[in-house]
Structure formats: structure tokens, C-alpha cells
Amino acid sequence: MSAFDPARWRPAPLLPEGGGTAALLFVVATLCFLACLTAIGVVASDRAARGWIGQLGGEATVIVRPKRGETPDAAAARAAEALAGVAGVSEARALEPQKAYDLIRPWLGDVSDLEDLPVPRMVTVALDPKAPADAARLSQALKSQDVDASVDDHSLWIKDIRRAANLARALGAGVFLLIAGAAGAAVAFATQAGLAARRDVVEVLHLSGAEDSYVAGLFQRRFARMAALGGVAGAAIAAGIAATLRLAGGAQGLTPALPIAWSDLLVVIACPLIAALVAAVAARLTATALLRDME
Amino acid sequence: MSRKPNAAADFSVTDEVVRFDGVSMRYGDGPQVLRDLDFMLKPGSFHFITGPSGAGKTTLLRLISLAARPSQGRLEVFGQDVSRLTPKTRPALRRRIGVVFQELLLLDHLSVFDNAALPLRISGRRAPNYRNDVAELLSWVGLGGRMDSMPETLAGGEKQRLAIARAVVNRPEILLADEPTGNVDHEMALRLFRLFVELNRLGATVLIATHDQDLVARSNRPTLHLDQGRMTVRPAPGQGAGLA
Numbered sequence: 001m002s003a004f005d006p007a008r009w010r011p012a013p014l015l016p017e018g019g020g021t022a023a024l025l026f027v028v029a030t031l032c033f034l035a036c037l038t039a040i041g042v043v044a045s046d047r048a049a050r051g052w053i054g055q056l057g058g059e060a061t062v063i064v065r066p067k068r069g070e071t072p073d074a075a076a077a078r079a080a081e082a083l084a085g086v087a088g089v090s091e092a093r094a095l096e097p098q099k100a101y102d103l104i105r106p107w108l109g110d111v112s113d114l115e116d117l118p119v120p121r122m123v124t125v126a127l128d129p130k131a132p133a134d135a136a137r138l139s140q141a142l143k144s145q146d147v148d149a150s151v152d153d154h155s156l157w158i159k160d161i162r163r164a165a166n167l168a169r170a171l172g173a174g175v176f177l178l179i180a181g182a183a184g185a186a187v188a189f190a191t192q193a194g195l196a197a198r199r200d201v202v203e204v205l206h207l208s209g210a211e212d213s214y215v216a217g218l219f220q221r222r223f224a225r226m227a228a229l230g231g232v233a234g235a236a237i238a239a240g241i242a243a244t245l246r247l248a249g250g251a252q253g254l255t256p257a258l259p260i261a262w263s264d265l266l267v268v269i270a271c272p273l274i275a276a277l278v279a280a281v282a283a284r285l286t287a288t289a290l291l292r293d294m295e
Numbered sequence: 296m297s298r299k300p301n302a303a304a305d306f307s308v309t310d311e312v313v314r315f316d317g318v319s320m321r322y323g324d325g326p327q328v329l330r331d332l333d334f335m336l337k338p339g340s341f342h343f344i345t346g347p348s349g350a351g352k353t354t355l356l357r358l359i360s361l362a363a364r365p366s367q368g369r370l371e372v373f374g375q376d377v378s379r380l381t382p383k384t385r386p387a388l389r390r391r392i393g394v395v396f397q398e399l400l401l402l403d404h405l406s407v408f409d410n411a412a413l414p415l416r417i418s419g420r421r422a423p424n425y426r427n428d429v430a431e432l433l434s435w436v437g438l439g440g441r442m443d444s445m446p447e448t449l450a451g452g453e454k455q456r457l458a459i460a461r462a463v464v465n466r467p468e469i470l471l472a473d474e475p476t477g478n479v480d481h482e483m484a485l486r487l488f489r490l491f492v493e494l495n496r497l498g499a500t501v502l503i504a505t506h507d508q509d510l511v512a513r514s515n516r517p518t519l520h521l522d523q524g525r526m527t528v529r530p531a532p533g534q535g536a537g538l539a
Contacts, residue, residue: 004443006430009408011416016404204400207362208461209390210417212382292382 014205015218018197024190025230028183032234032275035179036268040242042172043264049165051259054129056154056161060138062092062123065148073097075147076121082145083125088133091126123149183275184282187223191286194219195294202294216287220280227279231272239268311335311371312469312500313359318368319524320354328354330524331368336502338468341495343511344504346521352504353397355521356471359502360394361385373468390418393467393499395475399458401446407433407457408442414465429464435490436460437483451478459487463494470494472503476510484510 066075076094083092476484
């Protein structure tokens with residue numbers, strides 16, 4: 001006598017486990033891993049770019065040319081004084097001659113009579129981060145005090161960094177779309193194979209009164225669940241690698257160009273959800289199209 | 296005693312569940328399997344379909360079960376032209392029809408209980424509302440001790456009984472069966488026949504294709520006899536055919 005208890009019965013999955021499920025799971029997990037690494041890279045590089053822009057945008061450099069009969073140090077001091085009172089400037093400080101020599105030494109090498117060179121004097125200007133003064137205002141202030149000087153507010157550098165950051169973001173989005181497309185295509189292929197392999201099951205479901213949407217829903221749920229599982233695996237591995245880089249290199253990761261923060265790891269949380277969504281849509285559309293031609 | 300159905304007279308009746316109007320059927324470019332059939336089935340009627348192998352019995356059942364469409368003529372099931380059914384409207388009609396196919400079409404990856412419960416599950420009912428009914432039905436057809444078995448472990452007769460349980464579990468309005476007692480012993484055949492009779496008594500229209508002449512003779516039911524795709528009707532002894 002069977003010990004089967006109807007009260008404890010739970011409906012079994014209507015679709016049989018098909019061959020190739022493990023292979024597809026591996027493919028999806030790998031794609032999710034790559035997507036997560038890309039996302040972490042984009043987030044980290046974006047933060048690095050914002051940091052550089054913040055640093056560069058927070059200061060300006062003024063090159064002072066002394067007037068006839070005026071010493072370079074006196075000209076620099078006069079420029080610093082003129083800039084100190086400008087709205088949007090937190091601090092203006094003439095750079096000591098030695099620091100100026102230190103700045104150009106890497107280009108000229110260890111020259112013994114460096115002091116004889118006509119090295120221009122510089123003033124470093126710390127700008128108010130809330131309402132920084134722009135180059136035009138600084139130039140105007142210098143002009144009003146009859147100081148001959150050039151103002152560099154680093155806008156060229158900032159522009160380049162912004163462009164590079166935008167490019168990194170666009171590349172990241174492109175890679176993400178490519179990976180999502182590849183995952184969708186893999187699931188669509190698996191759905192097609194699953195429908196072809198178990199045509200007998202689909203026929204019985206149809207003859208028992210199942211609508212196409214019901215059958216498509218079975219494939220949709222199966223592949224969404226599988227993709228979510230693959231997403232969790234891929235995200236976990238990517239997060240593990242990123243965490244290792246963070247631990248190995250401290251706050252800057254392995255390089256200052258790509259600092260990894262613990263918060264960056266949070267981006268992988270969305271991966272299983274997105275993977276499931278992509279798989280669900282791909283399976284649904286494929287199954288619906290194939291079922292329409294089946295009957 | 297036999298007669299050819301008279302279509303012109305029969306179609307004045309409006310409460311038919313199945314209506315053939317000049318229906319012919321061929322598969323692809325193959326030979327004609329059914330030829331110019333005109334008949335209809337009243338609700339609650341009970342008929343056998345007889346005829347030699349290849350006479351078109353299975354095709355007739357496939358047409359009524361909406362598994363195929365006529366290649367010619369008009370077929371109405373529950374008052375709806377089956378040629379005009381769409382993937383959205385067809386399933387609702389199929390859920391009102393129970394079918395025991397000759398090849399049984401059991402799902403080998405599902406247990407006996409899951410197979411039997413399939414139509415109820417597809418109709419959207421929740422498991423707690425039907426699992427006891429399924430268990431009771433399986434016990435009734437003699438599969439009470441095999442509910443968690445897989446179909447491949449069942450004997451031929453047990454598989455046939457499972458297919459019958461699946462066909463009747465949602466109390467269909469039309470019950471079609473293709474050789475439903477072919478693999479069961481005489482006692483079980485009578486028991487299953489009583490199940491069909493009981494469903495018929497509850498209002499189901501029953502159509503059974505069989506070679507079992509003994510069952511046909513003892514049942515006292517009208518018979519649709521097919522031969523080379525053409526139909527003749529043999530009324531039950533002492534009464535009308537029950538079909539128009």
C-alpha cells in the first residue's frame with residue numbers, strides 16, 4: 001500500500017528537466033560575472049573621475065610675469081594679494097621658488113644651476129567649492145591691480161577627464177547591452193530547444209485546455225528562475241574578486257586610477273534581478289512565437 | 296437496422312453540442328479519411344463509434360476534441376465553428392471536453408496523481424480544492440495504491456485507467472474515448488463503463504470508439520458506424536438513435 005498522502009501533495013513542475021540546463025546555467029553565470037565586473041569597473045572609474053574633477057576644479061594656477069624693475073617674488077606676492085580678496089577664492093598663495101624648481105626638475109633633470117633659469121613664479125589659488133571664482137574673474141582682479149599674469153583654471157584637463165568618464169560610462173553601457181543580448185539569445189535558443197524536445201508535453205497541455213500564454217509562462221518561469229540562480233552565482237564571484245582587490249589594495253584598490261569602495265559591490269545586487277528579467281522576456285517572446293505556429 | 300442521418304431535418308434542433316455539416320477530412324495530400332459527414336449530438340447523449348481499423352474513428356474524435364480541423368465542411372462544437380476558433384478561444388472549449396486518446400498521452404515525468412490532476416491544474420483551480428477529489432477518483436479506477444508512481448512503472452491497463460481518470464476528472468461536458476477498455480480485463484471494462492454511464496447520467500455527452508462488440512451489445516446504446524469514412528447510425532434496440 002502506498003504511503004502517498006494527497007493532503008501533502010504539491011504540484012510537480014509541468015516541464016520536465018531538460019538536458020543542457022547546467023550548460024545554460026554556466027553560460028548565464030559567466031555572462032553575469034562579466035556584467036558585474038564591468039559595472040564595478042564603471043562605478044569605480046566614475047568615482048575616480050569625479051574625484052579628479054573635484055580636485056582640479058577646486059584650484060587654479062596663476063603664472064606671474066614681473067614688471068620691469070620688479071622682482072619675480074614681489075610680483076608673485078602682489079598677485080597673491082590681489083587674488084586673496086576675490087569672491088570665490090578661499091586662499092591664494094605664492095609658490096616658493098624651490099617648489100617651482102621642483103615642479104620643472106623632472107623635465108630638465110638634475111641641473112646644478114637651475115636657479116639661473118628664468119623660472120616663472122606661480123600663485124596657487126584655492127577656490128571656494130560652493131561658488132568657485134572662474135578664470136575670467138581672477139584675470140579681471142589681476143588686471144585691476146596691474147599684474148601681468150596668465151590664469152589656468154584647469155578647465156582643459158577637466159574637460160578631458162569628463163570626456164574620458166563619459167566614454168567609460170558609454171562603453172560600460174554598451175558592454176552591458178551586449179551581455180544582456182547574449183544572455184537573451186542563449187535563453188531564446190534554450191527555449192526553442194526545450195519546446196522542440198518536449199513537443200509531446202506541450203501537445204498534452206494544449207489538449208488539456210492550456211492556453212499558449214500558460215505554456216509560455218512555464219518556460220518563462222523556468223528560465224527566469226535559472227537565470228536568477230546564474231545571476232546570483234556570477235554576481236557573487238564578481239563581488240568576491242572586487243572585494244579581494246579592495247582588501248589587497250586598501251581604499252584605492254590596486255591602483256589610484258581605479259579605486260574600489262565597498263559600496264561599489266552593491267551594484268551586483270541588481271544582477272540576478274536583471275538576469276531573470278532578460279531571461280523571462282526572451283523565453284516568453286520565443287515561446288509565444290513558436291506556440292503560435294505549433295497548432 | 297441502420298439509417299443514414301438526414302442533415303436537413305436534424306439541423307432544426309438548436310441544442311446540439313456537436314454538429315457535423317458536410318464534414319470531410321484528409322491529412323495533407325493523403326486519402327480522404329472522413330467523407331461528407333452530417334450528424335449532430337444532443338447534450339447528454341451516449342454513443343459508441345464502431346468500425347474497422349482505418350475507418351476514421353480516431354479522426355472523428357480528434358475533430359470533436361479540437362485536435363484537428365476539418366478539411367471541408369462545417370463542424371460546430373458547443374455552437375462554435377471550430378474553423379473560426381483562435382488560440383485564445385480554443386482552450387476554453389477544450390477544457391469542457393475530456394478525451395481518452397488511444398495512445399493515452401500520459402506525461403512520463405509526472406506521477407500518477409500529477410497526471411490525473413493536470414486538467415484541474417490547467418483550469419486554474421488551487422490544489423487544496425481538488426486533491427481529495429483526484430485521490431478519490433484514482434481509488435475508484437483502482438489506482439489508489441499507485442498515486443505516487445510514475446507512468447512508466449504502470450501496466451498497460453493501469454495506464455489506460457489513468458488516462459480515463461485524467462479525462463473525467465474535471466467533469467467534462469463532452470467525454471470522448473478511443474478504445475478506452477482495450478487493455479483492461481472484462482471486470483474493469485465494465486467498471487469503467489459504469490463510470491462513463493455515471494458521467495452521462497450527470498449530463499455529459501459521451502462518445503466512445505471501440506472494437507468491443509460485446510460491450511456495445513450489452514450497453515444498449517446507439518452506435519455510429521464508420522466504414523471507409525462514411526457513417527451509418529445504428530439506434531439502440533428499442534429506442535431512437537439519440538442523435539438527430
